[in-house]
Amino acid sequence: MTDELEQGSGVIHQDIIDKVKAELPADEILYDLAELFKVFGDSTRIKIICALFEKELCVGDLSVLLNVSQSAISHQLRTLKQARLVKFRRDGKVIYYSLDDDHIKNIFDAGYKHVIEE
Amino acid sequence: MTDELEQGSGVIHQDIIDKVKAELPADEILYDLAELFKVFGDSTRIKIICALFEKELCVGDLSVLLNVSQSAISHQLRTLKQARLVKFRRDGKVIYYSLDDDHIKNIFDAGYKHVIEE
DNA sequence: TTGTCATATGAACAAATGTTCATATATTGA
DNA sequence: TCAATATATGAACATTTGTTCATATGACAA
Numbered sequence: 001m002t003d004e005l006e007q008g009s010g011v012i013h014q015d016i017i018d019k020v021k022a023e024l025p026a027d028e029i030l031y032d033l034a035e036l037f038k039v040f041g042d043s044t045r046i047k048i049i050c051a052l053f054e055k056e057l058c059v060g061d062l063s064v065l066l067n068v069s070q071s072a073i074s075h076q077l078r079t080l081k082q083a084r085l086v087k088f089r090r091d092g093k094v095i096y097y098s099l100d101d102d103h104i105k106n107i108f109d110a111g112y113k114h115v116i117e118e
Numbered sequence: 119m120t121d122e123l124e125q126g127s128g129v130i131h132q133d134i135i136d137k138v139k140a141e142l143p144a145d146e147i148l149y150d151l152a153e154l155f156k157v158f159g160d161s162t163r164i165k166i167i168c169a170l171f172e173k174e175l176c177v178g179d180l181s182v183l184l185n186v187s188q189s190a191i192s193h194q195l196r197t198l199k200q201a202r203l204v205k206f207r208r209d210g211k212v213i214y215y216s217l218d219d220d221h222i223k224n225i226f227d228a229g230y231k232h233v234i235e236e
Numbered sequence: 237t238t239g240t241c242a243t244a245t246g247a248a249c250a251a252a253t254g255t256t257c258a259t260a261t262a263t264t265g266a
Numbered sequence: 267t268c269a270a271t272a273t274a275t276g277a278a279c280a281t282t283t284g285t286t287c288a289t290a291t292g293a294c295a296a
Contacts, residue, residue, distance in 0.1 A: 017179050025230075037159040042254075050143065069255075071258095073273095093263050113221055117221075177243055190286080191243095243292085256280105258275100265268100
């Protein structure tokens with residue numbers, strides 16, 4: 001046996017495949033990258049991110065602002081926290097969230113430019 | 119009745135909420151933006167995109183290169199096509215795919231920078 | 237035409253995801 | 267200590283999503 005997966009995919013250009021393969025970033029990096037974009041790929045989370053560009057906000061503020069339940073916001077903040085996109089500080093009972101990273105704006109803007117075109 | 123959704127979310131700063139709300143892009147734009155990032159948020163698709171940075175490739179090439187079935191590649195190319203991220207040209211039986219947009223690289227790079235840090 | 241090759245597509249299915257609901261935790265003030 | 271408030275979390279559930287499998291389409295060569 002040569003290699004797994006005998007797909008009927010007509011291999012066309014093995015030389016090109018090899019060349020491109022050599023240029024591809026490591027699988028793990030591309031996996032992480034997909035995971036990162038996945039976090040941006042939900043409208044509730046994008047709205048949270050976008051809101052936090054303006055100002056740090058507490059959970060209640062976000063809930064009212066985006067008209068999403070407190071629980072849902074909290075769950076999504078957890079996702080954002082795990083992706084290390086947001087940080088938080090406590091002030092008594094209230095917890096304020098803000099963006100944790102400078103790249104976030106760049107990623108957002110790059111996508112934004114694509115979306116608003118034409 | 120005042121407004122839908124009487125969440126028990128302790129509204130804290132109505133003034134800030136109003137201010138931030140005024141700055142948020144339209145809902146539809148943020149929705150589209152999330153949809154765009156969603157397309158980047160799958161490792162197979164990211165790999166396809168990344169491969170196409172190097173060179174136009176046919177379905178068979180992509181299938182072998184990424185070790186993904188022809189059908190799966192084809193389905194994902196459909197998604198990328200619908201998002202107008204790839205275009206294609208036919209040459210006999212073979213169909214070559216390439217990237218359709220200059221922003222794609224910017225979006226990818228912005229995410230990439232975030233991922234490779236530290 | 238007919239057969240073959242490259243790609244597309246629909247149905248089915250398992251896995252991942254986002255929200256809700258109920259409840260837990262943590263902090264403050266009485 | 268107790269009640270109230272802000273937030274977090276786990277389980278359940280409905281959707282969405284990505285792959286597979288089988289098959290259809292379209293192009294070429296014989």
